Structures are given as C-alpha cells and as structure tokens.
Amino acid sequence: MIAKVKLEKKSVGLNFQDLVLKLSDFWVKQGCVLQQPYDVEVGAGTMHPETFLRVLGPAAYRVAYAQPSRRPADGRYGENPNRLYKHTQFQVILKPSPADVQDLYLESLGAIGIVLKEHDIRFEEDNWESPTLGAWGIGWQVLLDGLEITQFTYFQQSGGIDLDPISVELTYGLERICAFLQNVSSVYDLRWSADKTYGEIRLAEEQQFSEYSFNRSDAKAIRAEFDLHEKQAKELLDGFSSAGKERGRYPVLPAYDHCLKCSNLFNLLDARGVISTTERAALMARVRAVACRTAEAYLEQIGGPTVRREVRA
C-alpha cells in the first residue's frame, strides 16, 4: 500500500567511541565531573556509587560517566542483534535538578548529530524502580521515532531514603543510539572506531559470558559467594555504629562494594534459572537490606541531615 520512501544517504553517524566522547564533552561543559566506569560489576549505571550514594545528602553535584552494565539474563550468545549480556549506559546526574533539564537533554541529542525537528521525539511515562537498591523515581522513557533511547528520571528515593534535593538521572542506551545514528540493524555491525566494529571488540565476550551464565556457572559456589559478601557487608555496617570518632574514615564504601557483588551474584543465579519466585524475592530483599543500611551509614558519615523516611512495600 505504501510506496517506499527513498532514504537520503545520511552522513555517516558517530563511531561508538566518538559518541562517548561527544556526550562526555557536552556534559563536562554543563559542569559535570567526568567520572570513569565503576570497577565492580553492576547491572546499571545507577548502581555506581557516583549515583547511588551521591544523590544522598544536600550537596550539589553533577557527574557523567559511561558504565558497562551486566545483565546476565539478557545474554543471547551474540546471536540476537539487539540483546546483550553487557551493554553500555551513559549516565548523567544533575543534583539538584535544573528547571531546564529537558532542554539540556535535548541539546545533548543535538550534540551527537540528531536533528530534533526531523524526528518524532517524545517523553512517555515510565517510572523507574530498583527493588534491590530501594531506589525509585518518576519520569519517562525518551522515544526517538519509536525507539527507547534514554531513561529520564527524577529520583525520589535511594537506599530507602527520601531525597532532598531531587536529582535528575539521564541514562542513555549507547548501543541503541549508535545503531540509530549509523543506521545499522545489528549491534555487532556498529563501527566502534574508524577501523574496528563492535563485534570485533565484544562478540567473544557476549558468547562466552552467555555460555557461562546460562550453562556453566556453579550455582552452589555463587550462593556461597553471595553469603560471604553479604556477611562482610553486614559486619562492616555493624561496626559503623560503634566506630565513634573513627567514623569519618570508617569503611562504608567497601560495604557498598560487597552489596554490589551480592547484586551481581543474584543476577547470575537468576540467569542460571535456579531460583524460584519466592526465593528471588527473598534474595532481593537481602540485597536491598544491605543497600539501605549502606545508604544510611553513608549519610550519617557525610553528616547529612536526618531525612524523613517513608516505608515502601
């Protein structure tokens, strides 16, 4: 019924690495600290302490960083053109949220070569929630011609603590945006740099980690690791309350690393298909308990004011 519209040859879109550079450059100009990816496995950029902990307390902060994010259950052995065991998020935190944040965000799209007037860009309701972090926010997914490219969230709680001021979190899905810019249909065909593709750089990783997390990981060992990390986190947090004068340099941040480890181990168990729904909820509650305690200790350590807490089911 429809005559094919002839597409104009687009100017060739940004390389994957240039996309990271352009976004970094844009947000640095907006006053963001340019951070590096966290060096512990995380499922999302939100789990980086530069988001999870920095949004707590009163101090203003702006930060941006790329974060490789592991989702073992989303692995597809490198066979699905859109689904990845590990994808890359570009994360921006603006604290407090400025009044023109939507305009700033749209400007950033302009900076990576998207001509706003030529596309159908919209903000569709999508509230974000991370039950394992006790964090949630109100916002949208940003759709570019029907493609979800960014999660846009006004953080309301982190670690079960009501936030004040409110931070805004922008999470760009880099592979998707890049595929859009380069007009390719498989993520593995993306140009990463002038002479290397995404597939050349990452395919082996996708294949091997899919095989590992679906078929070869040792569930028993992972459960044991989970218990050990949880134990260390709890012991550290228990010690915090009696640390007295030493509180200022007390290792709260390492407790959070153990919490992140638990979260990743939980994801591995989930991908292996060895946990029932009930156990799933129980394990998530254990990670959340540690995350919430870490957030409280962190806040106390930085001398943040007592924040009203709201119990959420």
Added chain:
Amino acid sequence: MSPAKGKLTEKRVEVLLEVGSEEIPAGMLPKAEEDLRANLEKLLAAENLSDGVTVETYSAPRRLVAEIRGVLEKQADVVAEVTGPPKTVAYDAVGEPTRAAYSFAEKQGLGLKDLYTVKTPKGEYLAAKQTKRGRTAEQILGEILPRAIHDLSWPRSMTWTGIDGARFIRPIRWIVAVVNGKPLKFSFAGVVAGDTTLGHRFLGKGPFRVRDFADYEKKLKANGVIVRPSERREKISKELAAHAKRSGYRIHEDADLLKLVTYLNECPSVLEGDFDPRYLALPDEILITVMRGHQKYFAVEKRGGEVAPHFLAVINLPKDPKGLVRAGHERVLGARLADAQFFWESDQRCRLADYLPKLERVTYESRLGSYRDKVERTRAISRWLTEEWFNRGMLQAHVAEADRAAELSKCDLATEMVQEFTELQGIVGGLYARAQGESDSVADAIYDHYRPVGLLDPIPRNLIGCAVGLADKLDSILGCFAVGLVPTGSSDPFALRRAALGIVKIILERKLPVSLSLAVGAAAKALLTNPPKKGVTPEQETQVLDFLLDRAKFVLREREKFSYDEVNAVFRAGVDDLVDAHKRLMALRAIRKSKNFEPLAVSFKRIRNILEKSNFKKDEVAAIQTDLFESGAERELFAAVRSAASKVQAEKRAGRYQEALEVVAGLRKAVDDFFEQVMVMAENEAVRRNRLALLSEILREFTTIADFSELGGEERR
C-alpha cells in the same frame, strides 16, 4: 444569607488558566481535565460565583487548560442577619435598653436605632443587619486558581524542588492566568503565573503572550499545538480513515489506543509504514500486540480480517518529509517482530506440557504455593463443575477435556513470549496448544480462560473454557480469602473483584446451573486436598459467598439494568443459583407494572414493620387458630392466603415465577380489606398474637421469590 438586591453588578469576566508541565502521562489527562473542571466549579460555587458560569477544560501532554466564562466581575454584597441578646434581656421592665443592648450595638458597629427584634422559636431576640462587601473576581481567582491546581489528585505524584516542595504529577514549568485580558499574579510550586506560554517543543517559535482563550487557541495552533483533545482525535481518525481508503485495507479498530494517542501528542499526524511480510507467519494476536502494546501503532487488516504487513503510527509532527521518522519506526518494529519470531520458535522447541514443572518456580502467592499447585486445584474444580453439568444432561461438559485445558492453562506463564508480552497470557497458551495438536475446545478454553476481564468483555466461547475460567477464579478468590487477602478499598492486588465479576458474568451469560455454595465448597475441598492443603473455615466460605453475591448484585444492576430495590428484594429472599435469581428478577420486573403490585408491596412493608415492632420472631411458629378470628376480613384473608400459598408453590416448582407472582398480587384486595377493617394490635393478647401469626405466614409464604418489602421508596444502596 441572600444577595442584596440592586447591588448586583452584571459585568462578567473571562478567565484563561494553563498549567504548563513537563510531559504528563497520557493515560492520566482525561481524568485530570475532569478533576480540574470539578475543582474550579466547586471553588467558584463556594464563593457564590458559579451562577451563569461555564468551565471548559482541555489538555495536551505539556498543558492542562481551563477556560472559564461568565464569572461576575465582583462578588455580590451579602446581607446577613446577626441575632443578639433576647429582647427580655435587652430591654428592662419599662422598655429602656439595657447594657446588653448597647454592647450588642457597639459590637456590630451600629447605633441602637439600627437594631430591631426578630421572632424565633425560642422567643424574641434583638437583631442587626450586616452587609458583607463582595470581593472582586480577581481577588478571589488569585486564591481559587492555585487551589484548583493544588487539589488535583494523581495516582503517583512527585516532588522536584525538594522534600518540602510542591507535589504534582510532573514538574510544573510555567502557568498562564489571564483575567479579562490581564495577567493575574499568583504563584504555585515556585512558578509565578503570567500571560506567557510555550507551543510545541520543536514546532513552537519560542515563548509568546496571550490575551484570552480564543487568542491562546489560535496562537497555540500557529505554534504547533492543537489544544482541544476532541479536535486531535478527529484529526487522527480522519487521517487513519484516509490511509485505509487509499490502500483498501481496514484499520484494526481500537478505541483505547485512539484515546491514548490523542493524549500522547500535541500535533498528531498519521504515518504509514511496512514490515517484512515474512512475519505474517506469526499469529495475528501476536502481531497486533507487538504493534499496539509497545509501539502504539494501529494494525491494518485485509478484507478477510487477517493482518496486513503495514502499520499506522501516530507521530507528534505534521509531516515526515525525508521519511526519516518512518524509517526509524519501521526499524524498531522490525526488531520487535524479530524478537517475537524468536520466542515463537524457541518456546515451541518443547511442548506446552513440558512447561508444567517450571511452574513450580513461579509463585502464585507465598502461602498458596506455586502456579503448579494452583493448576492442580483448578483441575479439581474444573472436573467437579463439568461432572455436575454432565450429570444434568449437558453433553458438551467433557470432563477429560476440561481437565486437560486446566492442566495446560498456566503453562504459558513460563514461556519467553508471555514473559515479554505479559498481556498475552492465556492467548499464547491457546495458540501453542492449537499449533501442537490439542483439540480445538481445549485450545480455545486455554486461550479464553482469563476472560472476561471486565464488565463488557466477552466470556469464554466454549463450555470447557467456562469451566476452567470459573475454576481458576474460584480458586483465586477462595485461596486469597483463606489467607486473609480480602480486597479493601482500592487495594485488590490479586484482582479478586474482577475474578468475582467474571464468575458472575460466565454463569449468567451462559445460563449455567451452578450452586454458588456447592461451588465454593468444591473449591474449599480442592484447597484442602491439594497443596498447600489449607483448611477454610465456614466463616470464610460465607465471606466468599457474600463477596460473590455482592458482585452479582452489581452485575444485575449495571449490566441487566435491574433497579436497586428489585435486586435487593430478590437477594433478600435468598440466592444461591444466579440463573434462577435472574429469572426471578425478570418475573418481578414484569409483574411490577401491574396495578396491584406496588400497593401490595407497601402492605408487605407495613407487615414487616408491624412484626418488627411487636417483636414477633420471624421463625416463631404459631399455629393460626381460626376460632380467634373476629372479623370477616380476617377470615377472608386467611382463606385467600392458604389458597394462594398452594398455587404459588406449584407455580414456583414449575419455574413459572411470573405466574406465581401474579397469584401473590391477587392478594391485594384481601390484604387491603384486612388493614382497613382489622386492628392488628388488639388488646386481647391471644387475638393479637393470632393476627401477628397470620401476617408472619404471609411474609414467609410469599417472599421466597422476592421480598417485596424491599420494593419502592428510596433507592437503597
């Protein structure tokens, strides 16, 4: 209080209010429009400003708008009477004013001569008239408009300026408030109202000022925004129809989707796109869900009703000159369909029944076990239902098929397709069952068993589906009630009200012989004999029955349009079989129109009152002694009652409720004569008790189809 005559100024003003927000969720806008209008009307009425006022509200993703016309420029002055001390206190014996009179006058700021006396039920009092000067519309609107915004209620609001800041559904970025061409100053959520607004995010030419609603609407249009939802909807409908006409295909109608895209776009237009025809191998249900659910596209159909390889997207732009938007949407849909294709193939590498063990890992409710457990209970109840029906001669009630359908009913919950497209639960199971060679009735039963999901949704199309659907829902309700998960207010996480509604609709629409008490008993037995082997108390069973009957009343009122009092009359007479209750209601509705009926109902009400007042126990069996009758009317009523009773019994047994009720209606004259000529509460106790016994028998005998004493008068909720 009454407006002072002659001081009414008839000058009226026009008000424009716009709340400019970051994108408000489309699904919430229709209600927000309604709420804003109601808030404004309520607040204006409270200031005596609502006479002759019209409030219209509109919305688009970034704005919530009110147009108020005919607000009085100034509130009318109001004269109120203030009463002071009693006259006897205000004046002494010789009629001179006392201290009390002086101090009242002083307090009112008036002289003694301005005071007068009024007569009240408590005696004469001193009084004075006070005039309250009306305020200007501007003053009042400056208070009302922020209040009306503040009072909007949202499903989940947020804060953006900090913990003590305003709450709204999304951050408010500007407010327009213009009264008769002039900006009205107030501030809300840290935003100062003015006369400057913004158009479409990408089509607008920057901020602009507006004078009134007409000016606003016109300038908005020039800046890429159609502010009236009705106009947007029409534009979309028209463009959809034009595309269909051009291509010869039909739009897959979807009123909810049309409403959603109306509120999702400020400048909607329809864009057509294609997808690879190889995906047409997927079932239409899946194609439509992929297009509609995630992408909000309209599907198009060929003449025969099957899906065509095209879609219609509604975009927030007037056109797509370079085809870039279209290419983007096509690519996204292609990826989604590729996923669906992948799930369709990988899910079916094993058979549906092979997913049963996986259901052990899917919890239904922690105390009620897994879906695997639920399946066993559903099977037991399905078997019981179909056996009952088969024994009553319903030959399609195939027990083995119902058992098979129940066994497979939840398997799709473990498939990737349903995990990705949860709205396809049941449907995917049905499709896989059919593709894998299960019988049509089993496949259709699985496909349909979640239905109906609302008052207007159809019930399962075959009897097996009805059995599995009833069984699944009965188990959900009974199980949840047994562990204390009773719906309260707005909290009903297991959708038990919907389940109960489904049970009622299936029974009524398919006219199924189901004793609710026995069915609840069967479900209780299934819960006791299958994991988690949980006992149900008789109180809980009664609670479930009441819950079902309550939904039945609702359906009979809302869907079958019986009135409150008719439904109450029939249910008060006792209901266990809903089809029978429906027949009784039909008979009652028919007989109600006859001339004898309403007066008889009044008499029944009177009888009930007399019996209640005289503490005559309902179950008190007192033999009626004919020798205690004193008047002819008494004897005649007794004779009429006895003869009618046997006729009513016979008609009722034959299921002829209307005929039975006609016999009852025939008692009117005898009852009327009795009340005219006989005083029930005679002084002689034996005579009195005998009369009460006669009345009691009337109630007992003639209220088994419907309790007429519930009829008439105020509609009771």
